Amino acid sequence: MVMDWNQYHKEIGARVGDLAKLSPDTVKGYQTLSAANSKTSKLGEKTRQLISLAVAVTTRCDGCIVFHTDAALKAGATREEIAEALGVAVSMNAGAALIYSSRVLDAVEAKSAAHA
Template sequence: MLDWRKYRDQLQAGLAGIGRTSPEILRGYRGLSDAGSKTSLLGAKTRELIALGVAVTRQCDGCITTHTTAALKAGATREEIVEALGVAVSVNAGAALIYSARVLDAFNTLSAPDTAPAS
């Protein structure tokens, strides 16, 4: 298993290196991140639960450690996190099912005789 605390520390050190080399990249990211968290409609805990679902979908370990820490600080319970992850699993399964229809569409097109005139 990954040592998440050590990984988080290494990640932060790596990002600090990016910030020293190109501070405008981190400023831009922070501006976008801050803008997304200034809404008063969703609480911090809800935003972090959504972020964890996205982190799983994007397979982003840095996002997982960052947003798990933030979710804990916002008061999220293990049960709430598991429920949010269940939503991510369900949506991803649904997306795979829907995209499966595209494979069959491609198959139908590509397996049919090409009727386009030769150029």
């Protein structure tokens, strides 16, 4: 195992609690935004959590991973469904790298012309 996710879950929860004491409006704002998405039933909790896991991977957020893994499992997501959502995250990251590679080539052309 890469890390003790259960212990990390406790620790990150405590640290977010510390932030809530120092900056309660920031945490309240986050909670309001987060709760806004759960008020509709169009996607359902399991789908929302699978999307959250894919986004957590693409944003490289360990705290998001631990919280949304717990929530996805509680919502009934299977390991196979989670793996499929992660596959989407992998393909999106590869696609984004491909698209942004064209931006690098564009910058190379512009900078090469400036150095000529």
